Amino acid sequence: MFLRSSRPSDDAFLDEAIGYADALNGVARRMCRDAALAEDLVQETLLKAIKGRDQFAPGTNLRSWLFRILTNLWVSRYRRAGLERATFDGPEVDPISDGWVSAETMRQLRDPEQVAISSLLRAELERALELLPEDFRMAVILIDAQDFTYEEAASALSIPMGTVMSRVHRGRKMLQKVLIEQGRSLGITKADGHAAGDAKSEPPANLQAFREKKFRGTP
Amino acid sequence: MTPSSPGCRSFVRVVESFLDGELEPSALIEGERHVASCAHCRERVALGRALKASVRELTCAPMGNEARSRLRKSMEAEMARTPSPRAAGTSSPRTRSAVVGLSFGLVAAIAAAFLVVPHLIPGLFAGPFPGLLAREAPREALAVSGDDDDALRELVAEHVHPLPMDGIDIQTVQGLEQYIGIPLRKHFPPSRARLVGARIVPVQKERAAIVQYELVPEGGGAGAPRRISVLVFDPRRIHLPSVLMRGDSQEIHQVRTTRTQGMPVAVMEDNGIGYALSGDVNEAQAVELVRYVASP
Ligand SMILES: [Zn+2]
Numbered sequence: 184m185f186l187r188s189s190r191p192s193d194d195a196f197l198d199e200a201i202g203y204a205d206a207l208n209g210v211a212r213r214m215c216r217d218a219a220l221a222e223d224l225v226q227e228t229l230l231k232a233i234k235g236r237d238q239f240a241p242g243t244n245l246r247s248w249l250f251r252i253l254t255n256l257w258v259s260r261y262r263r264a265g266l267e268r269a270t271f272d273g274p275e276v277d278p279i280s281d282g283w284v285s286a287e288t289m290r291q292l293r294d295p296e297q298v299a300i301s302s303l304l305r306a307e308l309e310r311a312l313e314l315l316p317e318d319f320r321m322a323v324i325l326i327d328a329q330d331f332t333y334e335e336a337a338s339a340l341s342i343p344m345g346t347v348m349s350r351v352h353r354g355r356k357m358l359q360k361v362l363i364e365q366g367r368s369l370g371i372t373k374a375d376g377h378a379a380g381d382a383k384s385e386p387p388a389n390l391q392a393f394r395e396k397k398f399r400g401t402p
Numbered sequence: 403m404t405p406s407s408p409g410c411r412s413f414v415r416v417v418e419s420f421l422d423g424e425l426e427p428s429a430l431i432e433g434e435r436h437v438a439s440c441a442h443c444r445e446r447v448a449l450g451r452a453l454k455a456s457v458r459e460l461t462c463a464p465m466g467n468e469a470r471s472r473l474r475k476s477m478e479a480e481m482a483r484t485p486s487p488r489a490a491g492t493s494s495p496r497t498r499s500a501v502v503g504l505s506f507g508l509v510a511a512i513a514a515a516f517l518v519v520p521h522l523i524p525g526l527f528a529g530p531f532p533g534l535l536a537r538e539a540p541r542e543a544l545a546v547s548g549d550d551d552d553a554l555r556e557l558v559a560e561h562v563h564p565l566p567m568d569g570i571d572i573q574t575v576q577g578l579e580q581y582i583g584i585p586l587r588k589h590f591p592p593s594r595a596r597l598v599g600a601r602i603v604p605v606q607k608e609r610a611a612i613v614q615y616e617l618v619p620e621g622g623g624a625g626a627p628r629r630i631s632v633l634v635f636d637p638r639r640i641h642l643p644s645v646l647m648r649g650d651s652q653e654i655h656q657v658r659t660t661r662t663q664g665m666p667v668a669v670m671e672d673n674g675i676g677y678a679l680s681g682d683v684n685e686a687q688a689v690e691l692v693r694y695v696a697s698p
Binding site: 204205208209211212213225226229230254286289293297312324327328329332333341342346348352355358359 | 418419422423424441442444445446448449450451452453454455456457458459460461462463464465469470472473474476477478480481484556568578581602603604609
């Protein structure tokens, strides 16, 4: 009972787990928006993994398991730790409608040199990502930044796969709308007639609504 | 091809699965064929890829060396503090999963005591940790529960700031049953409360549902409708012992009540299903409403 023996596989487990620290930290940073808090979240995640290491079935997906711990911790603890909870309620924002955007506009939003959004819009993208409702943000980040499959993300977030897909879809649509709007206001994209008409008839991505929510604070 | 051609319309429906590598091979080939022939969808795909790449870049936050070595030290310390039971050979899997299931401070100590003498404290729990003792820990699942207050805080938080629902009518709500393993068919009559929707939430290490209703005002009163939220859970898997142990909780007609973040919470178990109800109501109403939704 008082043995302190550490099997080699314990060390291997630790090494493998800490190998995901950067990935966990990247996601934690996007969720917490605070470097110190993100590190706490990563540390707590990995300590929980160590504590519960016997529950991990070797040969299964350690990354997915770690992210599941992280998201559970985030949901149950950190999200409540005085951080605002950007929510998205009501039909005021409908990002699902797929407004027609010209190929030219889409091209202008990209960086011509590399696979990336135009460097002129990256700060806006970062801000838009921060202001996404956190459930959407988490889904987009796991799929886009961590290359999770829909199935892995469903397991990490404890939600049905269809819900993952709809959150990713809606999250991306919101990001795209912000890019299109900002691209127009910064003069990066030309307002082609058709798309401009669409923009009038459609509700905007409503960054302002998110901002208002953001500053409304927690209950 | 024009952007509104049938080929484009069907590609747009799958463009995200296409980008995420989630298409079946035959659909993938079809998609690639369309992209090759359609300049507009080529731009769609290029923009989608650019967006993914930029999100990835924005999410990249490597830890510094100092932080990483701090992290390693505390992991090693934790490793030493909690020797692997498999290696030490002192703990049966059953006890282990039960202890880890509630492994936080006082709760852990109490749980450990109960594991030894569950029958000595009758009536405090519906059973002696029925779920924890009977169930094998699922693969990929880890007890990440803090305490059961997390469950009630989640309920109240969902109530105050509801997130988008996963189901919004009786049918889609019922469709969520498969994820929580218990029925979601009992609702209030339309004269009493309108179903707003339901959402799957992670509670402790399990899934539960939070179902939301709008109360129908008595006498057709005006103003914003009052809402209630009901956490529907499997009491064999999700435990709310502190509701029962907290000094300020009390029992009224088999319903336990407490307050979480200033909100009244009424908890009842019936027929193997747990219900925790909170909302824009007083304690007596919460008790009455949870009894209603929990009773057959
Ligand atoms: Zn096309």
